[in-house]
Amino acid sequence: MRTVIRHTAHRPPISASLYLLLLVVAASAVPATAGNANNDAEVVRMEFSGSGRILLRSDPTPEAPFSEIEPIWRRGGRNLSVAYASGSVPVLSVTIELPAAAAQQPMMVRGIGPDDLSFPAVAVKPEFNGTVATLQYPARQALRSFEPSMVCTYEPFTVQWETSTNGGATWTCRAISRNTVYVTLARPVEEQPEVGYACIESLLAISCRDANGATTETEVIGDVWQDFKDRVVQTVSGDTLAFYRHKRVDPQATTAGLLFTKSGVCYAWAHLLIDLLRVHGITRHNCYVLLTAPAATAYGPVDGMLMKNCQFGNPSGADVCPDFPYVAAFDPHRTFDLVGPDVYSRPGLPAQGEPDPVALFRDHSIVFLDGVYYDPSYGRTYSSLDEFYNYIAGWVVRSQANELAVNYDLNGDGKIEDRMMTIARVSNDAHHLALSVTRSDY
Numbered sequence: 001m002r003t004v005i006r007h008t009a010h011r012p013p014i015s016a017s018l019y020l021l022l023l024v025v026a027a028s029a030v031p032a033t034a035g036n037a038n039n040d041a042e043v044v045r046m047e048f049s050g051s052g053r054i055l056l057r058s059d060p061t062p063e064a065p066f067s068e069i070e071p072i073w074r075r076g077g078r079n080l081s082v083a084y085a086s087g088s089v090p091v092l093s094v095t096i097e098l099p100a101a102a103a104q105q106p107m108m109v110r111g112i113g114p115d116d117l118s119f120p121a122v123a124v125k126p127e128f129n130g131t132v133a134t135l136q137y138p139a140r141q142a143l144r145s146f147e148p149s150m151v152c153t154y155e156p157f158t159v160q161w162e163t164s165t166n167g168g169a170t171w172t173c174r175a176i177s178r179n180t181v182y183v184t185l186a187r188p189v190e191e192q193p194e195v196g197y198a199c200i201e202s203l204l205a206i207s208c209r210d211a212n213g214a215t216t217e218t219e220v221i222g223d224v225w226q227d228f229k230d231r232v233v234q235t236v237s238g239d240t241l242a243f244y245r246h247k248r249v250d251p252q253a254t255t256a257g258l259l260f261t262k263s264g265v266c267y268a269w270a271h272l273l274i275d276l277l278r279v280h281g282i283t284r285h286n287c288y289v290l291l292t293a294p295a296a297t298a299y300g301p302v303d304g305m306l307m308k309n310c311q312f313g314n315p316s317g318a319d320v321c322p323d324f325p326y327v328a329a330f331d332p333h334r335t336f337d338l339v340g341p342d343v344y345s346r347p348g349l350p351a352q353g354e355p356d357p358v359a360l361f362r363d364h365s366i367v368f369l370d371g372v373y374y375d376p377s378y379g380r381t382y383s384s385l386d387e388f389y390n391y392i393a394g395w396v397v398r399s400q401a402n403e404l405a406v407n408y409d410l411n412g413d414g415k416i417e418d419r420m421m422t423i424a425r426v427s428n429d430a431h432h433l434a435l436s437v438t439r440s441d442y
């Protein structure tokens with residue numbers, strides 16, 4: 001039985017300064033791409049295959065929402081990312097160039113990979129072209145599989161390519177290849193591009209880095225969630241994703257849209273968490289939970305729940321609307337903020353990538369997994385939905401009011417005029433209205 005090193009979760013004890021030194025050495029010694037390693041040969045092409053390979057797609061762009069990452073690295077190319085399901089066997093074919101003078105017939109080639117994932121010795125006939133000889137290592141399975149039922153991230157997956165000219169008695173390292181390999185807990189749930197779910201590289205990068213070494217679904221869920229708790233979730237390129245970045249109302253409502261614009265609504269955040277698990281084959285019945293405010297009251301259409309924090313003054317509109325007695329104008333410059341006279345929005349609940357996010361919602365999307373409610377937008381969990389009400393400052397219905405009647409400059413133009421404006425009438429009772437709960441699989 002081989003020893004499994006859980007790469008990040010159980011890092012071996014190592015002093016901080018030594019660890020830093022190792023990081024510096026590793027960073028300076030490892031180029032981002034496959035290539036030679038102070039040797040006379042060079043890897044010029046590699047192709048990853050095998051039945052366990054997962055079709056990986058690059059992060060979305062406007063031109064290419066779901067373009068497949070070809071599992072082929074070519075000379076001069078950037079670091080290639082490939083993905084496999086755990087327990088599967090990677091297959092590699094490689095083309096190596098070396099000086100003709102260093103090649104001879106017969107010649108053998110093998111690859112020494114990480115965790116004994118090595119590629120067997122094969123007799124290869126060099127092809128000569130002037131001063132260059134080419135070795136074509138045919139597609140071969142690794143000598144073992146990726147560890148079954150274990151998430152693993154190889155950044156990079158390093159293979160030392162060796163040759164022998166004496167039938168395998170002695171070997172010489174000729175070149176080194178380095179690529180990123182993500183290994184998922186199990187095969188991903190089938191893609192649904194029509195709703196924005198696919199095996200996008202950032203989903204693999206985020207979840208495989210988070211859950212590196214995890215061996216159960218519970219561990220993967222716990223490790224991925226850990227990433228959300230600090231409200232900094234980053235794409236494969238290191239961009240931090242945000243909940244309504246800069247308080248804009250953002251139309252991005254899917255995982256793909258969130259990864260593309262780096263800004264999304266609660267629906268996108270809920271689906272990001274679900275999708276980070278789906279790429280590992282993890283699903284839960286009725287995991288998607290939508291909390292919806294009532295559409296209207298007798299006093300007018302409901303704008304929704306007002307999230308904390310708000311500062312409440314005196315309820316000047318109690319005579320007109322006793323259930324929603326506080327009157328406030330909407331800030332014309334900042335989305336849905338309230339700017340008095342009775343209610344002022346204040347920085348309250350920090351969300352993903354935004355310390356002071358939009359705080360008025362008709363509905364809210366969260367995720368239910370194994371008895372716990374996960375609120376990805378805020379990086380918080382609730383043991384019951386009742387807890388969610390602790391974060392509601394009040395409820396808002398939209399109404400019309402005359403600036404003169406309320407004696408307040410509702411549109412912030414510096415004048416109090418005989419003019420009707422949309423205002424908020426607010427109740428500061430979190431339980432004044434009840435959210436309806438809809439559960440579905442996705």
Ligand SMILES: [Ca+2]
Binds near residue numbers: 228229231232233234
């Ligand atoms: Ca994080």
Ligand SMILES: [Ca+2]
Binds near residue numbers: 403408410411413416
């Ligand atoms: Ca005015």
